[in-house]
Amino acid sequence: MAEFTMELNDEQKEVRDWLHGFAADVIRPAAAEWDEREETPWPVIQEAAKVGIYSLDFYAQQYFDPTGLGIPMAMEELFWGDAGIALSIVGTGLAAVGVLANGTEEQIGTWVPQMYGDANDVKLAAFCSSEPDAGSDVASMRTRAVYDEAKDEWVINGTKTWATNGGIANVHVVVAVVDPDLGSKGHASFIIPPGTPGLSQGQKFKKHGIRASHTAEVILDQVRVPGSCLLGGKAKLDERLARARERAKAGGERVKNAAMATFEASRPAVGAMAVGTARAAYEVALDYAKTREQFGRPIIDNQGVAFELADMRTQIDAARLLVWRASWMAVNGKPFTAAEGSMSKLYASETAKKVTAQAIQILGGNGYTREYPVERMHRDSAIYTIFEGTSEIQRLVIARTLAGMPIR
Numbered sequence: 001m002a003e004f005t006m007e008l009n010d011e012q013k014e015v016r017d018w019l020h021g022f023a024a025d026v027i028r029p030a031a032a033e034w035d036e037r038e039e040t041p042w043p044v045i046q047e048a049a050k051v052g053i054y055s056l057d058f059y060a061q062q063y064f065d066p067t068g069l070g071i072p073m074a075m076e077e078l079f080w081g082d083a084g085i086a087l088s089i090v091g092t093g094l095a096a097v098g099v100l101a102n103g104t105e106e107q108i109g110t111w112v113p114q115m116y117g118d119a120n121d122v123k124l125a126a127f128c129s130s131e132p133d134a135g136s137d138v139a140s141m142r143t144r145a146v147y148d149e150a151k152d153e154w155v156i157n158g159t160k161t162w163a164t165n166g167g168i169a170n171v172h173v174v175v176a177v178v179d180p181d182l183g184s185k186g187h188a189s190f191i192i193p194p195g196t197p198g199l200s201q202g203q204k205f206k207k208h209g210i211r212a213s214h215t216a217e218v219i220l221d222q223v224r225v226p227g228s229c230l231l232g233g234k235a236k237l238d239e240r241l242a243r244a245r246e247r248a249k250a251g252g253e254r255v256k257n258a259a260m261a262t263f264e265a266s267r268p269a270v271g272a273m274a275v276g277t278a279r280a281a282y283e284v285a286l287d288y289a290k291t292r293e294q295f296g297r298p299i300i301d302n303q304g305v306a307f308e309l310a311d312m313r314t315q316i317d318a319a320r321l322l323v324w325r326a327s328w329m330a331v332n333g334k335p336f337t338a339a340e341g342s343m344s345k346l347y348a349s350e351t352a353k354k355v356t357a358q359a360i361q362i363l364g365g366n367g368y369t370r371e372y373p374v375e376r377m378h379r380d381s382a383i384y385t386i387f388e389g390t391s392e393i394q395r396l397v398i399a400r401t402l403a404g405m406p407i408r
Helices: 010-037 042-051 056-063 070-081 083-102 105-116 180-186 234-246 258-291 303-331 340-368 374-385 391-403
Strands: 125-128 144-148 153-164 171-177 187-192 199-204 215-226
Touching: 010 042, 010 070, 010 083, 010 374, 042 083, 056 070, 056 083, 056 105, 070 083, 070 258, 070 303, 083 105, 083 125, 083 153, 083 171, 083 187, 083 258, 083 374, 105 171, 125 153, 153 171, 153 187, 171 215, 180 187, 180 234, 187 215, 258 303, 258 340, 258 374, 303 340, 340 374, 340 391
Parallel strands: 125 171
Antiparallel strands: 144 153, 144 171, 153 215, 171 187, 199 215
């Protein structure tokens, strides 16, 4: 078990500086253009692939960092560059986590490489869980997967929404109901291979923020996939469902479902994304306050502005520490007895919204224009309190954990 530390080692610092350079030199100069175009920034993703950032190897190195700090450090630096472009670069990772959390070694080895492709042929992946009538309420999911025993195939029907890379991805990971009587415990995850008939893109959403990231509905109409595409395999699923049926009436027991396993693994990473956006806005505001003069002196000399900046920096550092703690706990198998993963995501996401709003206020009228990046950062920050569990859901998870109640 790695000791908890607040100091990155030399190798981590080298990776951090490399990522920061890519974010500063490649992502930031392209941020405003792709925000306006509201399109997937393929040239930037391809550049990330060429230097090794958009790759399975890089993601695996950070994911298996024994300190747990590889992923949050990487997320913070990339999202410091720009949230929309960064999400396009790392969005495939959520689907990869879904396979890593639920798949067999063979499935991991087969499908995760196909999610990335290579520098000459970049691929994307999409994780599809939310539905039009089942976002936070995963127990209300309607997408059904029915097993055709004669053909050893699963037939999937339903509509997914809010899917990053949905419809344009090479590989889709879809969460579906296999036993509706068990609620959220009757879910399973499936790989939808490229070119599978019946999968199509529905509505592409025009969003308030993270506009460079493709978000769309995914429609599944009589989609047939081989039995081998059930993550974890049928024997494991049957065993889990039998156990869930036996314990269905047992109060207070927390049973993970396929979607929850993915979200729990990724929430501190989302917190790190929020920290990156907050830090970026804070740095713009700090530089502006040092150079902008009013009444014959820099505005940072005014206590009202200086105190705002002090609060912003304090909140960012506190958010980062919560993220690092949760990430270290996760990689070292420490139980989240107080929902520390949800704590990190909750505080970091709320901090991003607050800090970016404060940055606009410090810049005044300039902050409200697109001539400065803080208005885009503020628009982008709103997503952190919504996706992968709203702030209200995080508070619910924390409260239920503290009370010893089941998380359903």
